[in-house]
Amino acid sequence: MSSSSAVRSCTVCSKGNANLCSRCKSASYCSKSCQQSDWCTHKLLCASFTTFATSDRPTPEHYRGILFNPEKSKPEFIWLLSKWSSSYGDNDYDVDYQSPQIRPLLGSDSLLKHLTIQHDKRLDKQLSDTIFITYRDTFLVDGSRPSRSIASITATQPGEYHDWRGPIVAYGKKGLGIDPLACRDLDMNDFRHITDHFLSYAYVPPPDTSQASTERVKGVRINCVGDVKLFKKPHFEEVEVAGTDSIFSMHDTSDIADRIELPILTRRCPPDPKWVNTKGGVFGYESPFNNQDATFLHQCCDPRAEFDINTGSLGWGWCPMKWQNGAGSVIVVRKDKKLLLPMHMEALARYCRYEIRPLLAHSTGEFHPEKPMKREEVLRMICRPTFVIYWAKFAGEKKDYATPSPYENGL
Known part of the structure; x- marks a missing residue:
């Protein structure tokens, strides 16, 4: 913290007589413990804030916002052009308001949604x-691709978080109420409230390990490129x-697994910040998020x-957009x-990817000039007997005759 003291409140606990962060001179802390508790997320933008001087403001109508770029490991400050506009309010009075130019960042054809933060739930603090x-x-x-910049925030606390994807922009307005009119610059205090929002939005606490659960379920984790190559x-x-x-309670399912009488539940894991933030050629030309075996489990049967942008469906034979x-x-x-072993999961993933995918592709005309198979024909071939046959072949190729079939009694 800075050596100079002033009458300002602590960003974390709101106590007075707090000192400014010596680097960014924006957030304030009353003690080392408060500063340390904020550091894990504060450090993501602290240095950037010091170089994003207001003297570099392009025009008086530009205000400092924050962009969460899905392709970058950290959020970044940006200048948002916020022009004044007029509209008629009640009783035909003109109402002037500012609107940041956000569409170029999020997509001109996208339906946008706006969340407002006027109270910090984690700090139980009302904002001004x-x-x-x-x-x-x-x-x-x-x-939309998973947001690496938000993952760098949620990775600082254990738990399960909302699956934020695509570009996301944060900006500020003066005052509270339903629809504040004038824009303002965001600072590092605002960034703390934004990070708290991401850390509390749809948060699921980690399981309580103080008392052992009476029921444990054995499953399989299909690791992506990042976890395989880095760890x-x-x-x-x-x-x-x-x-x-x-x-x-929160999961996706597999049409193919349902049809072969091995219904499964799937759930994505939060990305590990170590590979999210890794730079260089560790992963070659692959994305660390890549996991084709998990993707092909979700082919639509x-x-x-039909294609539906609202549900993310791409129709018959395709995996959903997400x-x-x-x-x-x-x-x-x-x-x-029941028990699910790695060999069971590997066989199912390979069956979906290399046995069923070509059938679905044939039915959609990918083997032209051959006449496409009818969808009913494909569905008849996705059944328990065909997977039993595939399992026997798979076990033979692996030379593993000890692992029981996923259909054996007691499993």
Whole structure:
């Protein structure tokens, strides 16, 4: 902290007589403990703030905002042009207001959604001004990539967080109320409230390890490129979750697995900040989020499915948009909570990817000039007997005759 003291409140606990951060001179702390508790997220923008001087403001109508670029490991300050406009209010009085030019950053054809922050839930603190967070309303289903810059924030605390995707912009307005009119610059105090919002939005606490759960379920983690290459993890890794784990209430499913009578539940894992923030050629030309085996589990087998931007459906034979890019590592368990082994999961993933994918592709005309198979024909071929046959072949190729079939009694 800076050596100079002033009558200002602490960013963390709101106590008076706080000192400014010696680097950014924006956030204030009353003690080393408060500063240390804020440092894990504050450091992401502290140095950047010091170089983003207001003297470099392009025009008086530009205000400092924050861009969460999905491709970058940290958020960044940006200048947002915020021109004044007029509209008629009640009783035909003109109302002047400012609107930041955000569409060029989020997509001109996107439906945008705005979240307002006027109270910090984690600090239980009422703010004096309003912060807006704007994002694509369909980012979960339109193929947007996972946000590495927000992952760098949520990775600082254990737990499960909302799957933020695509570009996201934060900006400020003066005052509170339903619709503040004038824009303002965001600073490092605002950044603390923004990070708290991401850390509290749809947050699921980590499981309580003080008392052992009476029920444990063995499943499999399909590790993505980042976890495999950086941490040398196996692609299919045995894991164990509590019977009360959130995967049993918040999950995706597999049409193919349902049809072969091995219904599974899938859930993406938060990206590890170590590979999210890794620079250089560690991953070659691959994205660390890449996980094709997890993606192909989710091929659509509903013959009536059509393209729908609102649900993220790409129709028959395709994986939903949210599984198209950046799946990351994925936890898989059986819906019936029976044993699921890495070899079971590897066989299922290979079956979906290399046996069923060509059938679906044939039915959509990818083998032209051959007449496409009818969808009903494809569905008849996705069944328990064909997977039993594939399992026998797979076990033979692996020379593993000890691992029981996923259909054996007691499993």
